[in-house]
Amino acid sequence: MSKVCYFCGKKLSRGNTVQRRGLAKKKGGIGKKTTSITKRTFKPNLQKVRIVENGKIKEVLACAKCIKKGTYHKFVSRKLAAA
Numbered sequence: 001m002s003k004v005c006y007f008c009g010k011k012l013s014r015g016n017t018v019q020r021r022g023l024a025k026k027k028g029g030i031g032k033k034t035t036s037i038t039k040r041t042f043k044p045n046l047q048k049v050r051i052v053e054n055g056k057i058k059e060v061l062a063c064a065k066c067i068k069k070g071t072y073h074k075f076v077s078r079k080l081a082a083a
Helices: 066-071 078-082
Strands: 014-022 035-043 046-053 056-063
Touching: 014 046, 056 066
Parallel strands: none
Antiparallel strands: 014 035, 046 056
């Protein structure tokens, strides 16, 4: 399974970590200087979820936001429903 949300399409995004040194000008320093920029990835909070789609049970990856919203019908086993 790829790291993409099944419902909203949220996926890896890229960015930078910027390391700075020095004191800000408004605090009396000579200004912040960038010392290094490193590439990084932001990963979505994906969870494995069992859903019912067209009467069939399917296991997909869903982001936490979609789980909270309730954008899918959960699969409930008969054993748990009877108890």
